[in-house]
Amino acid sequence: MTTVRRVPDPAALLPPIEPFRVKAVEQVHVRTRAERDLALSRANLNLFALRSEDVTIDLLTDSGTCAMSAAQWGALLTGDEAYAGSPSFERFDKAVREIFGFEYVLPVHQGRAAERLMIAALCSPGDAVPANAHFQTTRANLESFGVHAVDLPSPEFWQFAEPLPFKGNLDTVALERFLGRNGRAKTPFVLITLTNNPCADQPVSMENIRTVRAITSEHGLPLYFDACRFALNAWLIRAREPAYARASVPELVREMFSYADGCLFSAKKDGLAHTGGFWATRSKPVAERAAAQLLLAEGFLTYGGMTGRDLDAIAIGLRDALDEEYLRYRIDTTAYLGTRLIAESVPIIAPPGGHAVYLDVAQIVGHLSPEQNPGQALAIEIYREGGVRTLRMGLRPGPEAGRQEPVELVRLALPARVYTRNHLDYVARVVGNVVRRAGDLSGVQSILTPSLLGGFRSIAGEAAKPG
Numbered sequence: 137m138t139t140v141r142r143v144p145d146p147a148a149l150l151p152p153i154e155p156f157r158v159k160a161v162e163q164v165h166v167r168t169r170a171e172r173d174l175a176l177s178r179a180n181l182n183l184f185a186l187r188s189e190d191v192t193i194d195l196l197t198d199s200g201t202c203a204m205s206a207a208q209w210g211a212l213l214t215g216d217e218a219y220a221g222s223p224s225f226e227r228f229d230k231a232v233r234e235i236f237g238f239e240y241v242l243p244v245h246q247g248r249a250a251e252r253l254m255i256a257a258l259c260s261p262g263d264a265v266p267a268n269a270h271f272q273t274t275r276a277n278l279e280s281f282g283v284h285a286v287d288l289p290s291p292e293f294w295q296f297a298e299p300l301p302f303k304g305n306l307d308t309v310a311l312e313r314f315l316g317r318n319g320r321a322k323t324p325f326v327l328i329t330l331t332n333n334p335c336a337d338q339p340v341s342m343e344n345i346r347t348v349r350a351i352t353s354e355h356g357l358p359l360y361f362d363a364c365r366f367a368l369n370a371w372l373i374r375a376r377e378p379a380y381a382r383a384s385v386p387e388l389v390r391e392m393f394s395y396a397d398g399c400l401f402s403a404k405k406d407g408l409a410h411t412g413g414f415w416a417t418r419s420k421p422v423a424e425r426a427a428a429q430l431l432l433a434e435g436f437l438t439y440g441g442m443t444g445r446d447l448d449a450i451a452i453g454l455r456d457a458l459d460e461e462y463l464r465y466r467i468d469t470t471a472y473l474g475t476r477l478i479a480e481s482v483p484i485i486a487p488p489g490g491h492a493v494y495l496d497v498a499q500i501v502g503h504l505s506p507e508q509n510p511g512q513a514l515a516i517e518i519y520r521e522g523g524v525r526t527l528r529m530g531l532r533p534g535p536e537a538g539r540q541e542p543v544e545l546v547r548l549a550l551p552a553r554v555y556t557r558n559h560l561d562y563v564a565r566v567v568g569n570v571v572r573r574a575g576d577l578s579g580v581q582s583i584l585t586p587s588l589l590g591g592f593r594s595i596a597g598e599a600a601k602p603g
């Protein structure tokens with residue numbers, strides 16, 4: 137009998153590389169410290185008010201800031217701009233149906249427009265919508281319509297230092313309790329945000345999705361997804377949920393969405409596009425109500441606030457986002473930044489998320505009170521140190537969320553296919569330098585905090601001052 141010695145695949149022994157090469161470059165601007173100080177004071181310490189030319193590495197968001205592929209740029213020239221019946225829409229519609237499996241697809245100019253279609257089609261004032269967590273725009277849109285947005289994150293999420301695999305899950309015990317108390321009359325649907333961006337972009341497991349589906353079915357309720365980062369979530373299911381280790385990503389996506397009645401989507405994330413999105417559903421009457429809102433606020437049914445060329449770029453981007461080499465690179469890159477930050481002794485929410493790493497602000501500037509806006513103070517200092525723009529994110533958990541005290545995070549979001557590992561090494565050094573002297577940081581005082589979407593205009597509002 138002969139024994140066959142397995143020879144390892146030599147490629148598997150090599151370090152991971154970016155699965156693309158660079159075709160066009162854009163200047164990165166490096167300012168002096170004095171210039172950054174001036175930029176900060178001109179912006180009244182509001183990082184949203186900085187000119188992007190004064191930012192060296194921009195980690196404010198991954199939304200619409202990705203690098204498109206050569207095929208996407210090419211499609212911008214061939215897009216068909218007909219008002220109605222454009223083949224660009226047919227390609228977009230086909231891609232969405234094939235990937236997600238929904239019957240009715242309504243194009244919109246970005247994710248929050250999809251939120252408004254969903255609310256117009258499904259909600260009435262006085263309702264409550266439970267979710268693993270609502271993204272800020274979803275919450276603001278629900279609340280502006282008189283709907284209560286209820287966050288029910290998994291209790292595991294609050295263990296910030298524990299690298300548990302699915303900290304983005306919805307707390308199903310809390311959901312049962314909520315539905316038992318509120319009944320179905322005032323609950324139009326349940327929402328799962330994939331990945332859970334407000335909760336440090338942690339993924340949701342297939343098991344959790346299935347359990348939530350079972351609970352919603354039992355109560356006769358629809359289940360919708362906020363699918364902005366669906367491909368990253370699918371990849372993380374495959375990497376972390378043993379039963380799915382051998383499934384292909386498109387298969388996983390089909391299974392995930394088979395449990396949903398519909399979804400909202402911002403193509404600025406896993407659509408790998410600079411604009412756009414859609415709202416989709418299986419229900420004809422619901423689609424008809426949403427279509428009325430689409431016509432009122434966005435545009436005709438076959439473009440919905442986008443151009444034909446945007447529709448084509450998204451059709452390609454959606455398929456690119458499911459490419460396994462791309463997904464491996466994307467998740468490895470975020471994990472790499474997490475590892476480099478940990479090496480600099482920076483406390484992060486563990487494990488790193490799909491598209492971003494989140495800093496545990498309380499561990500870094502615990503000496504600052506909530507009134508001193510610790511997250512914003514930290515984000516300002518990171519910019520001052522090295523021109524790296526980040527985003528302060530605040531969580532205001534409600535009584536149902538298993539925690540009452542507000543939480544401050546700073547998000548370092550990685551635009552897809554934009555920055556190299558050298559850039560990330562630079563970022564880790566900048567943040568490490570700030571964290572080493574964080575005990576000396578003083579807070580900032582908010583001069584104006586708008587009631588709606590204050591975090592977006594920055595907690596420091598149109599302006600803040602040292603405080």
Ligand SMILES: Cc1ncc(COP(=O)(O)O)c(C=O)c1O
Nearest residue numbers: 199246247248271273333364402
């Ligand atoms: C999870 C989630 N939902 C909804 C949105 C809103 O999408 P848009 O910015 O395209 O309006 C975002 C944007 O960052 C998001 O991250």
